[in-house]
Amino acid sequence: MPAHTPPAEIVTAGMLVIGDEILSGRTKDRNIGHLAETMTAVGIDLREVRVVADIEEEIVAALNALRSRYSYVFTTGGIGPTHDDITADSVARAFQVPIDVDPRAVAMMEARFPGRPMNEARLRMARIPEGAELVDAGGMGAPGFWIGNVIVMAGVPSIMQTMLAGLVPKLAKGAKILSETVRADAREGDIGTELRAVAEAHPDVMIGSYPFTDEGGPNTNLVIRSRDPMRLEAARAAVVTMLAGVKAR
Amino acid sequence: MPAHTPPAEIVTAGMLVIGDEILSGRTKDRNIGHLAETMTAVGIDLREVRVVADIEEEIVAALNALRSRYSYVFTTGGIGPTHDDITADSVARAFQVPIDVDPRAVAMMEARFPGRPMNEARLRMARIPEGAELVDAGGMGAPGFWIGNVIVMAGVPSIMQTMLAGLVPKLAKGAKILSETVRADAREGDIGTELRAVAEAHPDVMIGSYPFTDEGGPNTNLVIRSRDPMRLEAARAAVVTMLAGVKAR
Numbered sequence: 001m002p003a004h005t006p007p008a009e010i011v012t013a014g015m016l017v018i019g020d021e022i023l024s025g026r027t028k029d030r031n032i033g034h035l036a037e038t039m040t041a042v043g044i045d046l047r048e049v050r051v052v053a054d055i056e057e058e059i060v061a062a063l064n065a066l067r068s069r070y071s072y073v074f075t076t077g078g079i080g081p082t083h084d085d086i087t088a089d090s091v092a093r094a095f096q097v098p099i100d101v102d103p104r105a106v107a108m109m110e111a112r113f114p115g116r117p118m119n120e121a122r123l124r125m126a127r128i129p130e131g132a133e134l135v136d137a138g139g140m141g142a143p144g145f146w147i148g149n150v151i152v153m154a155g156v157p158s159i160m161q162t163m164l165a166g167l168v169p170k171l172a173k174g175a176k177i178l179s180e181t182v183r184a185d186a187r188e189g190d191i192g193t194e195l196r197a198v199a200e201a202h203p204d205v206m207i208g209s210y211p212f213t214d215e216g217g218p219n220t221n222l223v224i225r226s227r228d229p230m231r232l233e234a235a236r237a238a239v240v241t242m243l244a245g246v247k248a249r
Numbered sequence: 250m251p252a253h254t255p256p257a258e259i260v261t262a263g264m265l266v267i268g269d270e271i272l273s274g275r276t277k278d279r280n281i282g283h284l285a286e287t288m289t290a291v292g293i294d295l296r297e298v299r300v301v302a303d304i305e306e307e308i309v310a311a312l313n314a315l316r317s318r319y320s321y322v323f324t325t326g327g328i329g330p331t332h333d334d335i336t337a338d339s340v341a342r343a344f345q346v347p348i349d350v351d352p353r354a355v356a357m358m359e360a361r362f363p364g365r366p367m368n369e370a371r372l373r374m375a376r377i378p379e380g381a382e383l384v385d386a387g388g389m390g391a392p393g394f395w396i397g398n399v400i401v402m403a404g405v406p407s408i409m410q411t412m413l414a415g416l417v418p419k420l421a422k423g424a425k426i427l428s429e430t431v432r433a434d435a436r437e438g439d440i441g442t443e444l445r446a447v448a449e450a451h452p453d454v455m456i457g458s459y460p461f462t463d464e465g466g467p468n469t470n471l472v473i474r475s476r477d478p479m480r481l482e483a484a485r486a487a488v489v490t491m492l493a494g495v496k497a498r
Binding site: 017022023024025027028033035037038039040045047048051052054058080081082085116119120121124125156177187188189192195206207209211223 | 266269270271272273274275276277278281282283284285286287288289294295296297298299300301302303307329330331332333334365368369370371373374405426428436437438439440441442444445448449455456457458459460472474
């Protein structure tokens with residue numbers, strides 16, 4: 001297989017974060033980082049994230065853009081019992097399928113929360129687009145759902161994490177991207193020219209440069225990523241050799 | 250002016266976060282929350298955020314989508330000295346303008362960092378699209394820049410915050426969205442039906458419902474937002490009355 005042909009086992013994901021509270025700064029998102037880490041750990045490439053407000057047209061447009069591009073789209077937020085929770089209806093509209101109260105979701109909620117009346121607001125949380133599978137929230141809340149390649153999860157981080165943990169075994173996974181980090185003990189600007197030469201000599205490997213500062217002053221982590229362990233090791237060795245050369249000057 | 254006409258003083262923003270390290274989960278973004286808070290504080294509506302990888306086509310496409318929709322677009326990330334820092338070149342391509350080493354940026358960097366050689370890597374940080382104004386990083390690093398309605402900032406949070414603080418006085422601002430938070434002392438599902446009625450009676454006011462849990466158990470914050478202080482107060486009072494009614498049942 002030519003080096004430029006992506007292997008068939010690449011699985012991709014997009015993410016849609018839904019909620020005025022993230023865009024106003026009132027709530028700090030913690031789901032992007034958690035989904036990103038989880039996807040990397042299981043071999044799915046998270047390629048894009050969008051954050052949109054609680055506006056149906058915005059949700060539908062972003063969802064349709066993302067679901068046509070990536071293997072999976074994960075959404076967080078907007079599946080609670082109040083009027084501002086419009087994710088389920090927006091997903092149904094994006095897929096052009098009907099949506100109604102789903103008896104499976106009602107049964108799940110009644111079993112989990114026997115003391116709480118299934119009033120109009122809570123029934124809203126049981127509205128599921130036709131054809132979707134439920135996503136279990138464990139004992140933590142109403143279910144999410146999975147329709148087509150779109151997986152709808154809660155916005156509360158602990159519930160989102162519970163849902164995602166249950167979903168992971170069911171996802172198609174690709175070959176994991178392997179990663180090595182080399183601490184440069186140098187400023188980015190002092191090694192950038194030489195690092196570019198290494199990157200150009202190893203085009204199939206991703207090399208990222210991330211400055212940080214600690215008690216020793218400005219420093220840089222060089223992160224080398226590849227699905228191929230031999231290419232990864234060749235690039236890592238080249239980075240180490242390059243750093244030794246720069247320091248010997 | 251009819252109620253549905255947006256007042257002229259609405260200023261909007263989009264944000265583009267650039268970097269493989271956010272999408273891989275290696276780095277947790279802290280700039281979205283800071284920009285969101287800052288925009289809210291000065292009366293600019295942050296409407297959408299996108300996170301994309303270090304891929305020129307992705308950056309250009311996202312930038313063009315956002316800059317056509319919002320008053321301002323803020324980018325973070327990808328302006329360092331290494332080969333994976335491609336934001337400046339991507340912005341130049343999006344605007345279809347030339348880009349080259351900018352003597353103003355070189356002078357700024359030489360003045361700030363007299364001990365550091367302006368090698369090829371550091372000169373890369375001085376590449377600025379034609380027609381852009383520089384954005385000062387204080388003593389913290391190379392400059393960002395401002396071209397058209399796009400403002401390019403560093404990804405390192407402390408540098409991004411310094412740049413943004415310097416930019417705020419220069420931005421056009423709209424009328425601030427005022428906000429009141431009412432703690433419901435109730436579960437979301439127990440007030441959702443009644444809250445919808447309040448929201449429908451106050452269509453010009455945004456009412457958000459945010460569940461949380463503390464030592465008292467599940468609870469809900471109701472956040473009422475409006476640019477109009479009288480409408481805000483009317484909706485707040487209606488929420489308080491609604492809550493009292495629910496509790497008296």
